[in-house]
Amino acid sequence: MTQLLLLCRSGYEQDLSEELIHGFALLNIAGYPNFKKGQAWLSFTLVNQPAQALEQKPVKALLGSLVFARQVWQVLGEVSYEDTQDRVTPLLQAFENIEPNVSLGHDVLVEHADSEQGNELARFVKKFNVPLRQAMRAKGIIGRRLKSEKTVKQAHVLFTRSHHCIYGVSINPVSAPNPGGIIRLKFPPNAPSRSTLKLEDAIKHQLTEPERQAIFTEGANGVDLGACPGGWTYQLVQRGMHVEAVDNGLIQEALMNTGMVAHYAHDGFSYQPQYGKVTLLVCDMIEQPDKVASLMAKWLKLGWTDHAIFNLKLPMKQRFDCVSRCLDLVRTELGKSFFRYRMSARHLYHDRDEVTVVVVQSDLI
Numbered sequence: 001m002t003q004l005l006l007l008c009r010s011g012y013e014q015d016l017s018e019e020l021i022h023g024f025a026l027l028n029i030a031g032y033p034n035f036k037k038g039q040a041w042l043s044f045t046l047v048n049q050p051a052q053a054l055e056q057k058p059v060k061a062l063l064g065s066l067v068f069a070r071q072v073w074q075v076l077g078e079v080s081y082e083d084t085q086d087r088v089t090p091l092l093q094a095f096e097n098i099e100p101n102v103s104l105g106h107d108v109l110v111e112h113a114d115s116e117q118g119n120e121l122a123r124f125v126k127k128f129n130v131p132l133r134q135a136m137r138a139k140g141i142i143g144r145r146l147k148s149e150k151t152v153k154q155a156h157v158l159f160t161r162s163h164h165c166i167y168g169v170s171i172n173p174v175s176a177p178n179p180g181g182i183i184r185l186k187f188p189p190n191a192p193s194r195s196t197l198k199l200e201d202a203i204k205h206q207l208t209e210p211e212r213q214a215i216f217t218e219g220a221n222g223v224d225l226g227a228c229p230g231g232w233t234y235q236l237v238q239r240g241m242h243v244e245a246v247d248n249g250l251i252q253e254a255l256m257n258t259g260m261v262a263h264y265a266h267d268g269f270s271y272q273p274q275y276g277k278v279t280l281l282v283c284d285m286i287e288q289p290d291k292v293a294s295l296m297a298k299w300l301k302l303g304w305t306d307h308a309i310f311n312l313k314l315p316m317k318q319r320f321d322c323v324s325r326c327l328d329l330v331r332t333e334l335g336k337s338f339f340r341y342r343m344s345a346r347h348l349y350h351d352r353d354e355v356t357v358v359v360v361q362s363d364l365i
C-alpha cells in the first residue's frame with residue numbers, strides 16, 4: 001500500500017479529498033483519505049498500489065495539477081516520541097530502516113501544517129531542520145547536493161504535534177521544495193490592497209518564465225475587471241502594462257497618476273476592450289464563479305484577449321464540484337476554438353475562499 005501526505009488550506013481537507021478520489025478513480029486507482037477537519041493536512045492511501053505507481057506519468061500529472069494541494073509527498077512512516085528531549089535519534093533510526101531502494105536525495109525539509117495547531121510548531125520546526133539535516137548528512141542518510149544538480153528530491157518530515165511526526169520522501173518533480181508548499185510574498189508598500197499578492201503569487205508561480213516574458217513585453221496591454229482599489233492593476237503596471245481598469249469603485253490615486261491606467265466605471269460583464277483586444281485579461285470580480293468562467297471563455301474565444309488570469313470565488317459547500325464545473329465550462333468553450341492553451345487552477349497561499357485560474361495560449365509563447 002502506498003500513502004501520500006498532502007497539505008492544504010485549513011478547512012479544505014474535504015475538497016482536496018474529493019479531488020484526489022475523483023482524480024485517482026479516473027486512473028482506475030482506488031484510494032481513501034484520512035483527516036480531521038481544520039488540520040490542514042491529510043493522508044491518502046492508494047489501495048493495492050506499490051510505490052512505483054507514483055512514478056507513472058499520469059499519476060505525476062494528476063499530483064502536479066491538484067487545485068487544493070499545496071504540498072504532496074510519499075509517506076514512509078511515522079514517529080511518536082515518548083521523550084521529546086531528543087527528537088533527532090528516533091528519526092535517524094526510522095530513516096535508516098527504510099527500504100534500501102528508496103533514495104532520499106540531498107536534503108531534508110521539516111514542515112508543519114498551516115493550521116492553528118500546526119502554526120504553534122512553526123518556530124520549533126524551523127530550528128529543528130538544521131540539526132536534523134546535519135545528523136542525516138553525518139550518517140550518510142542524505143547526500144551532499146552538487147551545485148550543478150537541479151533535483152528537488154529530498155526527505156520530508158511533518159510534525160503534526162510536538163511529539164509526533166510523519167516522514168517521507170518527495171515525488172519528483174511535483175513536491176514543493178519550500179516548507180508547506182508556501183511561498184510568502186512581501187506586501188509592496190505602495191500597493192493599493194492586499195489582494196495584490198494573489199496576482200503576484202499567480203504570476204510568479206503559475207506562469208513559467210517563457211510565459212512571463214511573452215506576456216509582459218514592452219507595450220503590452222491588459223484589462224482588469226473588478227479592479228478597485230487597484231491591487232491587480234498595480235501588478236500589471238509594475239510589469240510595464242497599460243491597463244483598462246473596470247469597476248464602479250475608485251482606483252488608488254497614485255496608480256492613476258502613473259499615466260498607465262484608464263479607469264472605466266462599467267459593468268465587467270458587458271465591457272469590451274477599448275482597442276479591440278489586449279494581451280492579458282485579469283478578473284477578480286466577486287461574482288458567481290460559473291458566470292465569471294463563461295465570461296473568461298468568451299473573451300478568449302472572441303480573441304479579445306490572448307491570455308487570462310482570474311479568480312473563482314468559491315461557495316461554502318461542494319467547492320471541488322464548483323471548480324470542476326467551471327474548468328469544464330472553459331474547456332468546452334475553448335474546445336470549439338482553434339488555438340492551443342494551457343490551463344492551471346490553484347488554491348494559492350494568498351487566496352482565501354477562491355482559486356486562481358491561468359489560461360495561456362501556448363501558440364503565442
Ligand SMILES: C[S@@+](CC[C@H](N)C(=O)[O-])C[C@H]1O[C@@H](n2cnc3c(N)ncnc32)[C@H](O)[C@@H]1O
Pocket residue numbers: 192193194195196225226227228229230231232233246247248249266267268269284285286287
Ligand atoms: C475583491 S475586489 C477586487 C480587488 C482588486 N483585485 C485589488 O487587487 O485591489 C472585487 C471588485 O469587483 C468589483 N465588481 C464586482 N462585480 C463587478 C461587476 N459586475 N463589474 C465590475 N466590477 C465588479 C467590486 O466593485 C470590487 O471592487
